[in-house]
Amino acid sequence: MVSRRDFMKISGSVAGTAAASLAGVQTACASGHHLEPDRIGVLTDYTECIGCRRCEWACAQENGLPFGDLESCDDQSVFQEMRRPDERQYTVVNRYPAPEGSDKPLDVKVNCMHCEHPTCVSACIVGALKKDPMGPVTYDASACIGCRYCMVACPFQIPAYEYHDPLTPKVLKCTLCTERTLEENKMPACVEMCPKEALTFGRREDLLDLARDRIRRNPDRYLPHIFGEYDGGGTSWLMIADRDFTEVDLPELSDRSAAEITEGIQHGIFRGFTGPLMVFGLVSILGKSMGDQEGRLDQEGQRKEGDNE
C-alpha cells in the first residue's frame, strides 16, 4: 500500500521533475483528444448511498454476469471486507465506518471512472481501448493482444483480466452501458436501479453544476471537492462526499493525467523521427570521422599498445 505521505512525495516529484524535464515537450501532447461538450457522466453522491447494492445486481443483469437474485443484495456481510471490481463484477459497493461523532457509515460504489484523458487508452499498444468523444472508455476484444499494460497504467486499478481463459481472455470493466446510454437514450443500468439520489446520470457539464449546487446548499454535509472534476485530468464519473476522498481509498492524483507525461516523452523524442534521425546522423558522422582518423591512430598504435594494460 502506498501511504498518503508517499503520494504527496510522488505527486510533488511528478509536478517538479516533469515540469523541469519536459517543459519543452508538454505542448506536443493533449491536442489530439476531441471530447464532445455534451459528453455524458454520472454523479455519485456518497452521502445518499444506503448500501443496498441494487446497482451491483443491475450491472450483473445488464452485462450477463453471475449474481444471485435481487434478495442476495441484502446480504450485508460482504461489507466486512473491501472488495474490488473484477472480471465477474464490474461494480462493487464498499462500506467505510462512520467518522468520529457520527453514526452514518459511508457506502462507496467502485467502478471504471471513464477518465477524460485515460492512461489505459494512452497505454494500449493496439488501440483496443478507446475514449469515445461522448465519454465512455470502450474496449474492442478483437484488437486486444492481452499485454495488460492498461492494467498497469490505470491509477484506479479497474481493468480486470480473465487469467484463466487460455484462448480468448478479455480485459473487463464497466462500459458505462455504452449501448443503453449512447444508442438507446437510456440511463446506465446501475443508475436506473438506484432507489436514492446517490447516482445521477446526465451531461458531465450539468452534473458538475448539480454537484456545485448541492455543495453550496449543504456546506455542512459535503467537503468542497468534486472528485473527478480535475483529478487525474478529469473523469466522467464524478463524486461528492462528506470526507476526504483518500479516506475512502481514492488515489490522490495530479490534475493532469499521467498519460500527458509519457505522451510528452514519446512525442518529444519521436515527432517526425527527429530524435532517432539525430542519433543516426551523429553516429554516422562519428563513424566517418573516426574511420578517417583510424589510419593516423594506427601509426601511433604500436606505441600506445605498450601503454595500455
Next chain:
Amino acid sequence: MNNPINGSSAGALPLNAPEATGHGDHEVCLPLAEQGRVPFITPGVMVLMGFAAIGLLVLAARFIFGIGAVTNLDNQYPWGLWIGIDVATGVALAAGGFTTAFIAHVLHQNRYHEIVRPALLTAMLGYTFVALGVVVDLGRYYNIWHVLVPKYWQGNSALFEVGMCVCIYLTVLYIEFLPIVCERFIGRINLPGPLGALNGPLDKILRLADAALNKTITFFIIMGVVLSCAHQSSLGTLMVIAPTKLHALWYTPILPLQFLLSAFAVGLAMAIFESLIASRSFKRPFEMSVLSPLGRMIPFLLTIYFAAKLIDLVNRGVLPLALEPTLQAATFWIEIIGGVLLPIFIFLIHGLRRRPGWLFAAAAMVVLGVALNRVNVFIIGYKPLFGDGPYVPAIPEVLLTIGFISILTLVYRAWVFIFPILPVEGGHDNA
C-alpha cells in the same frame, strides 16, 4: 591529412573481412567444432537440458490452461516475472550487441573486434528470447501481428514504440549475423540426398547476400545503435505512466534516460561477463588484453548513470525513503552499492582490472545490479494501492524463466560450435 593505411574504412565491411584493415588485430574465427578439443555435451549441458525440458512442460501448461494456471498474476499485479526478467532484463542484458558494435565499428577501435561476434550472438539470441517471452505473457499472443498493422498503430503508447523497435532491431540483428552465416557456408553447403540439388542455388543466395552486405553492413550497424537507444529508453518510459504505483525511489520522468545510461554500462559488462564464462567453459585462454581495456570504460559510463540517478533522487527529495526499513529501500541499496558503486571502484583499479577473477566479479556485479534495477522497477517497486501483495512469482513461473535461460544458453553453445564466432586460439592473446 594524408592517411596511407586505411583512409576510407568507414564504409568498409567490418565483420567479415580480416583483410579490410591491415592491423592484425582481426582474429580469424572458426566454429568450435572445427577448433576441436571441447565436446558439445558436458555434465553442465545435461543439467541445462533438464531445466529446458521442465521449462517446456510449463510452457505447454500455460498454453493449455492459461496464464492464471501457472502464474501468481492477478488484477492488481498484471505484470510479473516474465515481463520483469524475460523481457525487461533480457533487453537490458542484450545491450552488448549494440554497445560493442558501436565501439568496434563506429569508433573503429579494432582491438575489440574479437568480442563483437560473441556479443552480437548474445544480442540476437537474447532478443529472440525476449520476443518469445512476450508471446508467452500475452493473453492473445496470436494477435501480436496487430502491432505491425497501421490500422492498429497507437503512437501514444510507449509499449508500441518498444514493440516496433524490438521487431525491427531483431531483423537488423539477423541481418548483422548473416555475414557470419555466409562465411561459414559459402562454398561449403553440402545437403544430403535429394536436397543436394539445392546446394548450388543456396550458395548463390549466400554469395548475393554477402556481396550486398559488404556494401551496406555499416548502415545496419548504425541502425542497430539507433534502434537500441530508442527502445532501451522507451522501456523506461513504460512505467512513467504509473506514478501512483511505482515506488518513489524509482518513479521519475527521466526513467527512460536512466534506462538508456544503464544499458550502455551493462552492455559492456555483459560482453566481459559472457566472454570470461565462455573462455572457462570452452577451455580457452581469457581474452584479458581486450576485456581489461573494455572494463576501463565501464566506470565512466556507470558514473554518468549514477549521477543521473543521484541528481534526480535529490531533486525529487525522496532520498529519505531509502532510509526507511522497507524491502524497497533494501533492494535500492543493493542495486546502488553492489551494482554501481563497488564495480566502479574495482574497474578503476588497474591491478584488479587485469585479473580475470576481479574483472569477472565487477562485470557480474554490474550485470546483476542492472538486472535488479529492472526487477525493482517492474516488480519490487510496483506497489499498487490495492492488492493482496506483494506479488511473489509462482514456482512454474520461475521454472519457465529458468527453462528459457537454459535453452538460450544451449542455443548459444550450439551456435558457437556451428558458426565462426570465436577466434582461433593462439592468436596474439595468451593472457
